[in-house]
Amino acid sequence: xxxxxxxxxxxxxxxxxxxxxxxxxxxxxxxxxxxxxxxxxxxxxxxxxxxxxxxxxxxxxxxxxxxxxxxxxxxxxxxxxxxxxxxxxxxxxxxxxxxxxxxxxxxxxxxxx
Amino acid sequence: xxxxxxxxxxxxxxxxxxxxxxxxxxxxxxxxxxxxxxxxxxxxxxxxxxxxxxxxxxxxxxxxxxxxxxxxxxxxxxxxxxxxxxxxxxxxxxxxxxxxxxxxxxxxxxxxxxxxxxxxxxxxx
Numbered sequence: 001x002x003x004x005x006x007x008x009x010x011x012x013x014x015x016x017x018x019x020x021x022x023x024x025x026x027x028x029x030x031x032x033x034x035x036x037x038x039x040x041x042x043x044x045x046x047x048x049x050x051x052x053x054x055x056x057x058x059x060x061x062x063x064x065x066x067x068x069x070x071x072x073x074x075x076x077x078x079x080x081x082x083x084x085x086x087x088x089x090x091x092x093x094x095x096x097x098x099x100x101x102x103x104x105x106x107x108x109x110x111x112x113x
Numbered sequence: 114x115x116x117x118x119x120x121x122x123x124x125x126x127x128x129x130x131x132x133x134x135x136x137x138x139x140x141x142x143x144x145x146x147x148x149x150x151x152x153x154x155x156x157x158x159x160x161x162x163x164x165x166x167x168x169x170x171x172x173x174x175x176x177x178x179x180x181x182x183x184x185x186x187x188x189x190x191x192x193x194x195x196x197x198x199x200x201x202x203x204x205x206x207x208x209x210x211x212x213x214x215x216x217x218x219x220x221x222x223x224x225x226x227x228x229x230x231x232x233x234x235x236x237x238x
Contacts, residue, residue, distance in 0.1 A: 034216055034217075034218075036216055038223060038224075040224035040225075042158075044158075048230075049208055049228035049229065049230055049231055050150075050158065050208075050225075050228055051228070052213070052224065052225060052226045052227075055213055055222065055224045055226075056216075061226065093157065093158055095158075095160075095224065097222060097223025097224045098223070100163070100172045100223075101160060101172075101174045101175070102148075102160040102163075102223055103160065104157055104158040104159070104160065105157075106157050107157045107158075
């Protein structure tokens with residue numbers, strides 16, 4: 001199975017500042033035949049289901065504010081939130097959708113400092 | 114808009130069975146792979162199963178293989194998860210989710226662009 005490891009486990013950032021969440025896969029999730037990276041990011045607020053933020057590592061889902069960005073290649077990925085807003089408080093998960101069983105990172109809890 | 118509504122959760126004793134349903138609307142259900150993902154209380158997300166758009170292909174995580182069965186009825190726009198031989202560590206919120214649009218020449222994407230609100234399954238004596 002592909003193991004997804006996120007860092008840090010929790011993060012406190014001041015309003016208006018930048019938050020950076022990292023995700024590392026135990027093997028590459030780049031599909032060479034179509035050059036797509038099979039990595040997704042989700043946001044989960046308390047009491048709610050996860051919400052898709054990015055897929056193919058950097059394709060923003062419709063409706064996601066552009067202060068959110070996804071990047072990375074091969075095995076190392078980053079979710080960046082610029083100008084943190086109060087509504088961004090949540091747990092963020094990465095997921096590889098390259099090979100079954102699809103696996104998620106353990107989650108990163110983002111709070112306001 | 115896409116709507117997924119799970120039902121069938123509840124309290125069951127270890128070794129018991131439960132069947133979850135997920136009613137879909139707002140999209141062409143028969144065109145998409147569907148999945149089940151669960152979340153134990155206070156824990157992270159665990160993908161457990163998917164089913165192809167026709168229902169002919171199914172995959173399970175090792176943690177549920179041989180005990181859970183995924184199925185779908187495209188005429189009823191419904192997804193199901195039959196859970197047998199339930200264990201205490203199966204206690205979780207179970208989400209049904211819609212596969213995102215697949216890339217060209219592929220029939221599935223593996224990421225999930227719509228999720229239900231979840232159904233709580235509690236396994237306890």
